[in-house]
Amino acid sequence: MGLTVFAFEASPPCRGVFITLKALGLEYELKQIDTKAGDTRTPEYLEKNPQHTVPLLEDGDLYLAESRAISTYLVNKYAPDSDLYPKDPEARALVDSRLFFDVGLNTALLHILKPLKYDGDIARSDAAIPALLDLINIFEAMLAKSEYAAGDHVTLADLAIVANVSTAEAMGLDLSGVPKVRAWLDKIKQLPCYEANVQGVTQLGVMYKEGSTALRAKAQ
């Protein structure tokens, strides 16, 4: 039967799942979702996912929302011995902690992107940038303690966080103050699975740069 993912490429949490699927070598069918066109609000979609969000995983009878729950499920179910999500409780806890930290990163990103996409409100969008940079500074402090996001090797935490941090970079946000984050980003970009992030992050970066530039010009 196989896996199906309902998603759109620009979305960081969707990209987090794409990267994980690629890292695990899992095949899947992609069903394109256009949220602006109302694809997540149809009765059929709401039946599968009342939260009307992407990404959504379909695996047989199971419908699973929440990108990081999807990623941990994929390892637990299809690659339970993978280093990406270690079984040892302490090591696993650190990955989980970083995955929930990543939720905050994504929320902060949305506070910049949503006012732009839905309201054309550049002032509110720009005002939200410091909060994201604060979190990236916290990630810098986390990387002082370990080479990767959650320890000494690549885990699901890196694969999730890179979707958000690469987006900040593609948007042209100021990452000059976070050298460890930049070095970490370069390392993760070398991973074969990172390929699954490229198209979407480029798309989102271009969208943000064009959209924000246009609105700032209008505001002058």
Added chain:
Amino acid sequence: MPAMGVDIFGVQGSPPCRAVYLVAKAIGLDYTFNKVDMQAGQHRSPEFLKMNPAHTVPTMKDGDLCLGESKAIITYLMNKYAPDSELYPKDPAERAKVDQRLHFDSGLFSSIRGIVFPVLFNKNLEEFKKNKPKLDENLDLLETFLGRSQNVAGEKVTVADLAVLANVSTVQAAGLLEKDKWPRISAWLTRLQTQLPYYSVNVEGANMLGEAVKKGIAELGA
């Protein structure tokens, strides 16, 4: 089951902290509660930042392991101290359903924070009004979930119920859980409050925060 070294750093009011206390009590885990003086900035002290650079509560220390994020603390305590418990099932699909709801609960907490901040700190009626629909939307979702299964993540009580309980009990204490709008949530809440023998650990904090919010809303004239 006593565990020699589990320290939880937190405060009473905070729902994510109370979610951790509920889980610890549920599995009979001894822990030391360390009150964090956030008003005095204790969570930004060098010692605290060493444990958790994100300077948030709850933070947990167990031997060499220091952990932020309530949900990660919860699943760690389960994996480490109660790995066979039904509160956090082992089957990948069943576990995923719980994880999914734990993430939903993070969003629920965010929307509660969206009420607490304008009411208690910013004293901003406009902001409260702007953010209230988001809380209501999350409650609507929870009502939908509880229409599909007895408990938040399925038929059995899991750590997802305990996390949501910490949040929803606060909403109720704030006078924001209208029974007519959310009958399933109200019934689920009453059932857990009555049936869980360890529920008492949540009461003081939920009432404290809830009542402060209730008072604040009245003062704003909302």
